[in-house]
Amino acid sequence: MRLPCPICGERDRREFYYKGAAEAADRPAPEADEAVWDEFLHLRDNPAGVTRDLWYHEAGCCSWIVVTRNTITHEVLDAALVEDQP
Amino acid sequence: MADLIAKTPLTGLLPFATSDLTCSELEFASITSVAPFRGQEEVVSEALKAQIGANFPKPGRTTGRAHARVVWSGRGQALVLGAAVEPIKGAAITDQTDAWACVALDGPGARDVLARLVPLDLRDGVFARGHAARTLIGHMHAVLMRTGPDRYGIMVFRSMARTLAHELKSAMEAVAARG
Numbered sequence: 652m653r654l655p656c657p658i659c660g661e662r663d664r665r666e667f668y669y670k671g672a673a674e675a676a677d678r679p680a681p682e683a684d685e686a687v688w689d690e691f692l693h694l695r696d697n698p699a700g701v702t703r704d705l706w707y708h709e710a711g712c713c714s715w716i717v718v719t720r721n722t723i724t725h726e727v728l729d730a731a732l733v734e735d736q737p
Numbered sequence: 738m739a740d741l742i743a744k745t746p747l748t749g750l751l752p753f754a755t756s757d758l759t760c761s762e763l764e765f766a767s768i769t770s771v772a773p774f775r776g777q778e779e780v781v782s783e784a785l786k787a788q789i790g791a792n793f794p795k796p797g798r799t800t801g802r803a804h805a806r807v808v809w810s811g812r813g814q815a816l817v818l819g820a821a822v823e824p825i826k827g828a829a830i831t832d833q834t835d836a837w838a839c840v841a842l843d844g845p846g847a848r849d850v851l852a853r854l855v856p857l858d859l860r861d862g863v864f865a866r867g868h869a870a871r872t873l874i875g876h877m878h879a880v881l882m883r884t885g886p887d888r889y890g891i892m893v894f895r896s897m898a899r900t901l902a903h904e905l906k907s908a909m910e911a912v913a914a915r916g
Contacts, residue, residue, distance in 0.1 A: 658796050658812060659870065663856035666873060710873045712796065712812050 655730045658712040670705035672696070673717045676733050699723055705733065746838035746895045750902035755913035758844035760905050763890060765839060769822040770831045771807075772814045777827030784827075789820040799869045799882050808869045808882050808890075816880070816892075837880075838898035840891045842905065846912055847887050853908040855881060875904045 652664040672695050679687045701721050708714050719729040752761040773781035782793035791801030794809040801807050804819040848859050854874045869882040880892040893901045
């Protein structure tokens, strides 16, 4: 598997560390509802199809990136820097 | 005070050669990391150009030439190899002279040796002269740069010098054995 790092270009999966669903980057406000925090901390979808995940380019440029990929076809659709996310 | 004898990171480990290839230690008078502060990239690049004759490199590139080379070493950071760097306003400057083990791999087939260790596409069209990468050599984090058609520079943290020499020797012997 190869991931297209926005800084380094297409790189081998060995250079990356996998974190999990991209929702982890959308931290709720500190005063947010308990239910919102509960969902942020504990609840994740497990979709068959397109997913958005956080990866860390550990052995490369050390960027956190959001990779969009398809878990059915193993297609990698997109990768973008976390800091550029809206 | 006792007069201490400095040892380079790869003393006693290199050079090593096969019929086509040589692997030797690169010794730099100084290695300095330059990290421009946010928004200061252009100013720092100009200052670096004025000091050592080479700009701050774009991601995945080197600038300058032997003894005053600048290699991209991560986001917003580059290493100046060889030339001493005076403080630059707008950048964090750190002396890393003794922190790295640096090796030159030279000769036809150098790419075949690296292909056994590095998970990168090293073909001419993708990794050309003047290109650089943060990547893996075996299991070690490394800075890799191509400085000639058959010449590569490899840098790893000094603590990994022995492992780097071992990995390169094994790969060179394996490539040589194929004839």
